Amino acid sequence: MATILPSPPKIGMVSLGCPKNLVDSERILTKLRADGYAMSPDYAGADVVLVNTCGFLDSAKEESLDAIGEAMAENGRVIVTGCMGREAETIRARFPGILAITGAQAYEQVVGAVYDAAPMPPSAFLNLVPERDLKLTPRHYSYLKISEGCNHLCSFCIIPAIRGDLVSRRPDAILREAEKLVAAGTRELLVISQDTSAYGLDLRHAEWPWKGAPVRAHMTDLARELGKLGAWVRLHYVYPYPHVDRVIPLMADGLVLPYLDIPFQHAAPNVLKAMKRPANEAKVLERLANWRSICPDIAVRSSFVVGFPGETEAEFQYLLDWLTEAQLDRVGAFRFEPVAGALANDLPGAVPEEVKEERFARIMEHTALISAAKLQRKIGRTLDVIIDAVDAEDGGATGRSKADAPEIDGEVHLRDASHLTQGDIVRVEIEDADDHDLFGVPLD
Template sequence: MTLTLPSAPKIGMVSLGCPKALVDSERILTKLRSDGYSLSSDYEEADVVLVNTCGFLDSAKEESLAAIGEAIAENGRVIVTGCMGNEAEVIRNRFPEVLAITGPHQYESVVGAVHVAAPMPPSAYLNLVPESGLKLTPRHYSYLKISEGCNHRCSFCIIPSIRGDLVSRRPDAILREAEKLVAAGTRELLVISQDTSAYGVDLRHATWPWKGGEVRAHMTDLARELGTLGAWIRLHYVYPYPHVDQVIPLMAEGLVTPYLDIPFQHAAPSVLKAMKRPANEAKVLERIHRWREICPDIAIRSSFVVGFPGETEADFDYLLQWLEEAQLDRVGAFRFEPVTGAAANSLPGVVPEEVKEERYARLMETTARISAAKLQAKVGRQIDVIIDVADGEGGASGRSKADAPEIDGEVHLRDAADAKQGDILRVLVEDADEHDLFGVPVG
């Protein structure tokens, strides 16, 4: 007798915003797949489309609204979730035909909305999902979210009003997820949160049983345990609290990838004060120098805002001088953009758009020059490279330990016919430009 299985509804997903939102999308899809739903890579075949929105900047909101509009035009059956879900009235006014709207990390609500919009036919044969969950990233790297929310009240940011205060996950739960990801083929774990350095503060850094011992809910302890799993461990969104110093020896020992993503945002004391951020920039420079003494290969990336209200030419020159001293490896910059609901909108001293553009160009020119010099210094060295793309004909590209996916540079390889996605190769660096390295596998 032939068993005919019912067709499972197909779910499409449009995921916008930061890696934290991407993890939310993965969790939603994992739950839906475990419930038996199929996934669709295009609008046409999907029974319902989920749009995971970003609401951090007004430009991001417009991008989210555009994505919702496209999904409605192409499919017609749309559920909205994510950060902009907190502005349901705005979405409803623009798109009254949206089936449901939920806020950020409201997994149960969005899954429930899918069940209503596209009911699953009962079948014991449809509820299949990999133990590691479904991923929107390549198999060889995974984002590992350790907390939600943030306790900071930066004047330019509305994340706490969207995602709430810090809520840390239990360390044993994080480590179990990490183990599953590594067992499923992950070779690089990218640790993310809104404030990685604050991990465990809300848990009072309590301990939980783990592997016959205990693990503390603290960034340093978590990083040390993750480092035993055999994958690259990359730390993102690290605020330079004093205890970050304790992580640097773990990098020197090889337990943690020598890479720190620190959102400095600015350097001028008056601007940092207006931003409601720590203003001990001189001490930070001292610590950066000390970190490099302990771990010479450490790569530090950061992002900066130009044209913040009240930023003077002297403030901006101070930032440029600070960058010359700090010699950061990777730098991103943003022109200040008012965000609805942010306290910074009411600050005096609005910087004209043309001045923002001019300062942005100068900052990027400065950081590109620094990056080019630092990369040129790697020519002739051998480094480890994780392969992201291989064409099977000798060409391949990947990343060094100094490069996070999507935001940093790449290493482009020749004579790499045997390279496969996820391989970690020893590479001789032959050339460099402002952002990327070029090399050939050795050994």
């Protein structure tokens, strides 16, 4: 007689916020899938919907509350986790029917809440461990989280209050995960944390054995070992500590992508001081010049806050002038938002909203001109491009150069590329450029 298996409960997931949240979502789903749960692509088919929230800015909180509201309206059985979980009273006041609320990184509590809300029917055949971790990104690139938390006390940020102090993973555990990802088809590893440069500080940069040799819990050593795995390695959230200089030769040698994501936040000394950020902007310009002398193709991206309390027109113009000299490749900007619990909320000199908008428009226009000029100089060059999508109908494809991270940077648009597949890394002749993107034809 055939055994009829019970249907496992289905889990839906809405993941908001930064790549670090995305990695948390992947870990939760992997654990649930290993326990036999099935995944639902929509609200209607889910027995429970998980909403992994972002709580960094008030606008992000509103987006999270909107997502919770949609999940409640479409399904009604919702578990909330993530950064906004620390504001459980606010969530329950608006949505009293929420099944459970947990905070960031609370993997065991989230899984436990799912067990309670949608228990797995008893069956030895349903508890199947997946061949590899479940991913919420395309197969060819993966986010690799190396630590949690942050030791900085920036006046505009509440991340340490949400995620705690720095807690680094052991280097051998990170390398083992990266090795599995590459074996499963990952062509690009995106290294993320709250502060990648501080990796291993809490471990006192101790050594662990890896492949018959010791490897330190240190950003430089970790980057070097990751580079040996054969995938592109891209470093995000890198604070410009002095030891970052030692990563640049790894880029020149091809072990690590010539790309640094550094959150400078501002350039005017008084604003940086009010932000409780390092304020030696002249030294940064010297280091940028030195990095480019070692690795001419290095691409530096950063983000800046405009309209910070007390920011004067002169200080904003100082930032624009600094950006002209710094010639950063990719720039994002944010209007300052007061966040409950942030020290900056009590600072004098609040900038009017209309001034924030005007400054935001100016910095984006200013940096777009810099980007356009830099991209024009790439016309005629041949660049390596990783393919993200292929359009079979028009024969085109979209990819990224080594200077472009997914979702946040520019793209390379290709013609005559129907023979390519997602995840290919090909040589491309650059034929044209606009403010943010390149256009070319594959040579492979």
